[in-house]
Amino acid sequence: MITYPSEVEAADALRQAYQRIRAEIGKVIVGQDEVVKSVLISVFSNGHCLLVGVPGLAKTLLVQTVAQVLDLHFNRVQFTPDLMPSDIIGAEILGEDRNFKFIRGPIFANIILADEINRTPPKTQAALLEAMQEKAVTAAGVTHKLEQPFFVLATQNPIEQEGTYPLPEAQLDRFMFNVALNYPSFAEELQVVKNTTSTIKPQVNKIIGAEQIVYFQHLVRNIPVTDHVLEYAVRxxxxxxxxxEMATPQVKRLLNWGAGPRASQFLILGAKCHAVISGKYSPDIEDVQAVAKPILRHRIVRSYHAEAEGLSTDQIIEQLF
Structure with a gap:
């Protein structure tokens, strides 16, 4: 069992592990610093992450690399229109002894890559809901616990919408972060092409394992938070x-719907983790603001006025600061 003499030393160990993990991921993933940080914060906060970006931005490679560095069991599920819930969670089959037995699906892993999650019908998307929220799946009336730690890292293409099924709000709310991936800079793309068009394959080292990740998740929850930071996040x-009653006239004009209480919970958890990896032992308002955009951008619905004025959700969130 992993223990440290004090929570301060444990926090230092988490920060050092985070820096080593970033360095290993950097051997494979060029740039995308904020994306990598968001994914790792969601891991240490025990949350799920939705990666939104056009094809070719290394979303799948990033998830595979994270699984390698964290030494976790990884499964990839390619979501397609004909995918069934049993293809994800598993199904009961009649064995040779004429007894039914449960055959586990790919959901039984530590990290699940739900590739192009919006390309499968709502019935199959819903199969992930229980797993994401309860960390368990139910088949034939029997509940099967999932191995800890457990994360769903999903990818989505924001451009090509033909043949897609928009994620329901209930499932979107289960994702801690909605991370937007942008094109690399010229220098970064130059490095990517140089790295991927040669015979040299970078080797990444395993930094920490499942037991240590679960320990750090408990540590993040134990980080103290002052009342004024809690009040700021909830406000x-x-x-x-x-x-x-706290909505300004501008918000009433620009938004049709706002975020629920789960956003407040994730803001505090994310701020705690962000504080620790930044070398602090308690979060402040800057840590809340640092994680606010990826936590709120998929939980607020813009009005016609915001769309007509060309205001993005990120710009509206900045106005709230």
């Missing part, structure tokens, strides 16, 4: 609700 979420 920030409350400001997104146009029907609420």
């Amino acid at each position: 920030l979420v409350a400001k997104t609700r146009p029907q609420g």
Whole structure:
């Protein structure tokens, strides 16, 4: 069992592990610093992550590399229109002894890559809901616990919408982060092409394992938070609700719907983890703001006025700061 003499030393160990993990991932993934940081914060906060970007931005490679560095069991599920729930969670089959036995699906892993999650019908998307929220799946009335730690890292293409099924709000809300991937800079793309068009394959080292990740997840939850930071996070979420008493006239005009209480919870958890990996032992308002955009951008719905004015969700969130 992993233990440290004090929580301060444990926090230092998490920060050092984070830096080593970043260095290993950097051998394969060029740039995308904020994306990598968001994915690792979601891992240490025990949350799920939705990666949104056009094809070719190394979304799948990033998830595979994270699984390698963290020494976790990894499964990839390619979501297609004909994918069934049993293809994800598994199914009961009649064995040779004429007894039914449960054959586990790919969901039984530590890291699940749900590739192009919006290309499968809602019935199959819903198969992930219980697993993401309860860390368990139910088949034939029997509940099967999933091995810890457990994360769903899903990818989505924001451009090609033909033949896609938009994720329901209930499932979007299960994702801690909605991370937007952008094109690399010229220098970064130059390095990517140089690295991927030769015979040299970078070797990444395993930094930490499942037991240590679970320990760090408990550590993040034990990080103390002052009342004014808690109040700031909750007030920030409350400001997104146009029907609420804290909404400004601008919010009422620009938003049709705001974020729910889960956003407040994720803001605090994310701020705690962000503080620790930044060398602090308690989060402040800057840590809340650092994680606010990927936590809120998929939980607020813009109005016609915002769309007509060309305001993105990120710009509206910045106004709330």
